[in-house]
Amino acid sequence: MTRIAYREPEQMTGRARELTNARGNLNVYRALANAENVFTGWMLAGDAALTSTTLPLRLRELAVLRTAYLMDSPYELGQHRDVARTAGVGADEIDAILTDSGWQNGRFEGAELAVLRLTTELLTTRTVSAVVFGDVHEVLGSEVTVEVLMVIGRYAGLALMLNALDVDLDESARLPIPQTPQGPTS
Structure with a gap:
């Protein structure tokens, strides 16, 4: 059981909610969304890692x-x-x-x-x-x-x-x- 409550999409800022929903509203993102000041940037970096055609x-x-x-x-x-x-x-x-x-x-x-x-x-x-x-x-x-x-x-x-x-x-x-x-x- 997680040690920090998962944030629900409606508790997130608009961009954080969009990014979380786009990736399937998974527990990992709902937990990390508690760090609102860095979460969106972290998600955008993750998108780059997940969609790069270089690797x-x-x-x-x-x-x-x-x-x-x-x-x-x-x-x-x-x-x-x-x-x-x-x-x-x-x-x-x-x-x-x-x-x-x-x-x-x-x-x-x-x-x-x-x-x-x-x-x-x-x-x-x-x-x-x-x-x-x-x-x-x-x-x-x-x-x-x-x-x-x-x-x-x-x-x-x-x-x-x-x-x-x-x-x-x-x-x-x-x-x-x-x-x-x-x-x-x-």
Whole structure:
């Protein structure tokens, strides 16, 4: 049970209400809307992360799931399992990502493996070795490398808030899946 009451849309400012409703009126947004002064900007930044066509959706969801697992975030895992499946991540791949080492068994390669290594190393050591960074940068380039780091940072921070607030997983609503073109993933 959440530690802070969820705000109802009618209790929010107009723009906050629009953004919350557009994303399915989920508990995460209703909880964070309590921080009214920063909530709208945070939501707009999230929209940018969720709709960017720079970072392929499948790569983003691999990073988000790995982040959710490493940050022990049941809410993020509950939401993003569905999003990942829609992005073409299979159930066996999701299961592998949600283990300590199963993702290293040859199931992923190229850009996908590089992103999973980057996410794991960054969140477990709080830094990234030159080798791991070089591998990611080589296959993704500067723009996508920075964007994937921003996604990891966003979802790690969100996991901390969700865990601290003890936000309940929504019964039926799920994060809407943006329709964006998919680029190469390896």
